[in-house]
Amino acid sequence: MSILTYPFLIKYISFYSNFFEDACAYLRLLSPAKLLGIKVIKGRVNNQITYPERARKGDLVFIQRDFPRDLPAYEQVMELARQQHKPVVFDIDDLLFFLPENHPERISHHYTEALLPMLEALTEADLVSVTTPTLKNYLEPFNKNIFVVPNYFDDSIWNLKKPVLNNNNEPIIIGYMGGESHQPDIEFITPALEEILKKYPQNLRLVFWGIKPSKKLTAYSQVQWLPAHSYNYPAFAQYFQTQEADIVIAPLVDNIFNAAKSPLKFFEYSSIGAPGVYSNLDPYQQVITHGENGFLASTLEEWRFYIEALIQDAELRHQMAIKAQQTIHDRWLLSQNLGQWKNLYENAPLQENEGSENISIGFIKSINRQYYSLIERNSQEIQVQEDPNQKKDHEIQATSFELAMIKSSVEWKIALVIKKFMSALLPRGSIREKIAKHVYHWIQGEKIRVSRQKKVIKDRAIGSIINSNVANCNPFETHRDNIDIIICIHNALDDVKNCLKSIFQYTTEPYSLILIDDGSDEPTKDLLTSIASSKSKCKLIRNRTAKGYTYAANMGMKISQSSFFVLLNSDTIVGPEWIDRMYRIFLNDEKIGIVGPLSNTASWQSVPELSENGDWATNPLPEGFTVTEMAKSIAKYSGCIFPEVPLLNGFCLMIRKRVVDQIGFFDEENFGKGYGEEDDFNLRAEKAGWKKVIADDVFIFHAQSKSYSHKQRYELSRLSGKKLRKKHGAENIEASVAFMNPNRVIEGIRSRVSVIKDRERYLQLGQSFRGKKVLFVLPVIDAGGGANVIIDESRAMRNMGVDVNIFNLSVYKSAFLQSYPWLDIPLLFGKTTDLLETYSDYDAVIASTNHSVEWLKPLENKKTILGYYIQDFEPLMYPDNSPQAKQALSTYTMIKGCKLFTKTDWTQKMVLDHAGIDSEVIGISVNVDLFRPRDQIPFGRKPVNIVAMIRPSTPYRSPIFTLSILKKIEKKYGDQIQIWLFGDNDIRENVDQSYLDFNWKQFGKLTQHQVASMLSKADIFTDFSSHQAMGLTALEAMASGCSVIVPENGGAVEFVRHKVNGIVVDTTNFQDSMLGLEELIENDALRKQLQLNAIHDVTNYYPEKAAYNIMHCLFG
Secondary structure, three states: OEEEEOOOOOOEEEEEOOOOOOHHHHHHHHHHHHHOOOEEEEOEEOOOEEOHHHHHOOOEEEEEOOHHHOHHHHHHHHHHHHHOOOOEEEEOOOOHHHOOOOOHHHHOOOOHHHHHHHHHHHHHOOEEEEOOHHHHHHHHHHOOOEEEOOOOEOOOOOOOOOOOOOOOOOOEEEEEEEOHHHHHHHHHHHHHHHHHHHHOOOOEEEEEEEOOOOHHHHOOOOEEEEEOOOOOHHHHHHHHOOOOOOEEEEOOOOOHHHHOOOOHHHHHHHOOOOOEEEEOOHHHHOOOOEOOOEEEEOOHHHHHHHHHHHHHOHHHHHHHHHHHHHHHHHHOEHHHOHHHHHHHHHOOEEEEOOHHHHHHHHHHHHHHHHHHHHHHHHHHHHOOOOOHHHHHHHHHHOOHHHHHHHHHOHHHHHHHHHHOOHHHHOOOOOHHHHHHHHHHHHHHHHHHHHHHHHHHHHHHHHOOOOOOOOOOOOOOOOOOOOEEEEEEEOOOHHHHHHHHHHHHHHOOOOEEEEEEEEOOOHHHHHHHHHHHHHOOOEEEEEEOOOOOHHHHHHHHHHHOOOOEEEEEEOOEEOOOOHHHHHHHHHOOOOOEEEEEEEEOOOHHHEOOOOEEOOEEOOOOOOOOOOHHHHHHHHHHHOOOOOOEOOOOOOOEEEEEHHHHHHHOOOOHHHHOOOOOHHHHHHHHHHHOOOEEEEEEEEEOEEOOOOOOOHHHHHHHHHHHHHHHHHHHOHHHHHHHHHHHOOOHHHHHHHHHHHOHHHHHHHHHHHHHHOOOEEEEEOOOOOOOHHHHHHHHHHHHHHHOOOEEEEEEEHHHHHHHHHHOOOOOOOEEEEOHHHHHHHHHHOOEEEEOOHHHHHHHHHHOOOOOEEEEEEOOOHHHHOOOOOHHHHHHHHHHHOOOOOEEEEOOHHHHHHHHHHHOOOOEEOOOOOOOOOOOOOOOOOOOOOOEEEEEEOOOOOHHHOHHHHHHHHHHHHHHHHHHEEEEEEOOOOHHHOOOHHHHOOOOEEEEOOOHHHHHHHHHOOOEEEOOOOOEOOOHHHHHHHHOOOEEEEEOOEOHHHOOOEOOOEEEEOOOOHHHHHHHHHHHHHOHHHHHHHHHHHHHHHOOOOHHHHHHHHHHHHHO
16 A cells, blocks of 8 residues: 555535544544634535535545445545545544444444445545544555554533632432443443442442443442433533533443543543543553542453542642642643644545555455345335235235345355465464454344344234234332232231231331231230330221221221322231332333232132132142242242232222322212222222233231131122122123133133142252252254254253253354243354363353264263254254254264253154164243233134244244135134234245135244244244144244144144044045134134143143253253
């Protein structure tokens, strides 16, 4: 490369950026140019419309950061600049090529599409301006003409506010300012901040400007969040200088990306006269002298120590702030360093590229144009805004682009050509090679990312059917509103003692007690008087003679002044977090008026059984469980579904005060004796538009009133029912009762409570394997059933104390992480040969597919136990007698002493019959926590939603056979049914259109969470495969509340009992298969019974049992 330098006077600069108002635009061009008297011509309007021709007007073209992502516009600008002999400066202030994997802008792919265009701009610019020497070092291999101009304190925008010595008793303010992209930095020091907040609960405030603090931090009352004020940098500067802080913090996680940053936060913090603690990394090491104008911290202990030092010493804070401002005044004022910018502008060279470097630019341009074409076409598809109900076919067909790209594999063809030049362009071990690898891994993930974006279109076409928000309970905050707890008491002294003891032990502040003594005897009266006199926030009201529960409850509600109150029976025992969990539900919806928990005996909210011997079930605690343990376990295994219901039992009701303000109190006239008053209250609330919700993550033990016999309760219930029907109408009462029993969601909750004891028992048994290290070899690129099973069971093993890791191939890393962004199991990525280096770290290494078995062959005869998790009889997945089928069969006997285990008896028999070797059956499993009834869908409703998985690439799933049946079914039943297909991006590309000539909806490839959401809204799942080794999707459907049809050939019959919890058919017989589906559609009673039985039966296939059996198989 030869450099031709032309010193000349700059009067105009053509400026191309995606944002003209942010800090980058002002600090890197607008402010220095203005101070130098240079006019800036903006090449974009409203940050959207580009005017390439404005490149002609400037003496120099200045291109910033990710503007080249608009590749055609960028290349037009470059073409005009070259034609007019205008020098081009490319300015970049962050090492965006090295965004960490957990960085929010890496996760959201904010810069992914811009990386290759930026690399092109970096390579062909006449000069590159950067902010730090570190940034220069990383980018220099791509352009030798890199000029470091630091970010300075822009004194045309900012002022230095004089530090004030604060010796008063006002709370110390610790401040952090930054955008959401700094979440990992805040997460890093959160433990230190929590320690400080706990140590100084009264005289300390922690303020966040911009970034929203995590729920861990907002749980502390001292934490305050002030949202971003403006993205206009001068406006932000003006605002921020009105803020106050005594101490500021600037944490940065130690990584390559952060090491290349500038000390801008030091300048902005110092402007408000506050001293700070900063990360001990390059950005701050260049401006801070430790202990003089700031502190530099590396470890959490150092962060805590230096922050505390500033908290405790006002004089130190004052002097440090003064010295920080002096540092800026002496060296870092923009007005005093304009010479560097003038030198950059006036000496920008024009470069002539030749030889291998010209080839390098050419190859980058070629890749860029093809890659941009992919992104542009995809973007056009995603931006389609047509009515999804009218043009859904067109929208779903848009997914064909991804498949076409995979088939053509243009990127790989280009990669093969580029490989010839690798030694010249990307020398091994060089910085160029490192950056290229980062870009390469991003491209690998693009196929899945494109597919995910297309699901935005599909979501429009199918509404909320595949809403992926089915994760279990989210973290919750401690309530901040005072809550009144109203307890009506009439004798039963021991119950009252237990109730109050549990409240004092497990209820978080702030709360107040309102005790209504409804004519109790002397011992109970004395206890209540003693408690009321010893508790500052306790009111005691006494009736000399008992008036009954309805009157007593109304007395308590009338004196309650809080926004929320709880009516709690005196024969209850609460558990940990009970009030916070119930309270958080109200925060989800302003129209939620009443919340009730689960209990052992609370009519509709009873778990695990609803009734016994013609009466409500009493459900004694499982043997060995205390109330506290039961409450914790129910919270642990809850789906936090919070089902909306028409009726809630009155033993415990948390009520929004606005409800009683609107509808009044309990009806004393009709229900004064205390039976039916809560049902009447529920029905009146519903008529007024209030929602009632079950807190399915809260369990409160109910001893139940001993004041009435079964006969008396029956008579009172009969009389109250008569009054309810008269007041609200028999039809409304019957509809409410029918909604509650049977209820698909509540039955799902009960079934999962029923297996809590057994799940905990297996976790306890699994503790015998604590400390064992197990590695699953799972070479998959995308989410799938087999991988999901291993992940679910690995998670159960980790809960037993087993150190489980998963190994996958490096080439699959980007795509795999996008398929499982939530994965909480440690991952290893590498080449197959890396297993030779890592196996000795593990007690057992397990293959999960036939082709991964041979990777373990070199480990034979080592001390490490080798295993093969056989999830299917894989020879059947290939054509008969094909090399692939023979290879798959050989893997069962490939490794001497390998522990073989499988899911079903059928697979065990197939392996034994065909390979002559036995395997251990560890049992069927399904993720019953994720797959569960979530939607309040009435049994027997129409239309009936029918789901089928269609994968033309998997012949044994019988796609043509399945479509033929569904076509006939749709023609026969019309609008009585809806047919949903999933499993392939677009079946139209691989199936003859004659099989698709009927009404159906296609959902494409779905994530595990989206499948769970879809199945929860379905009524029937059909599987007409030739065989199923286990039939995971049928299991998931049953767990979600569907009735299912499965093939008689295979392992599905080991959990599906014909006409008990599903339908079993001969899938080689078209008529038999048709009749099975027709019967499910027409016979609502049968479908309902199968669904109910399926919900309860499949819950017994929880992952902990299979996980324990795997460990037992491996280690005995």
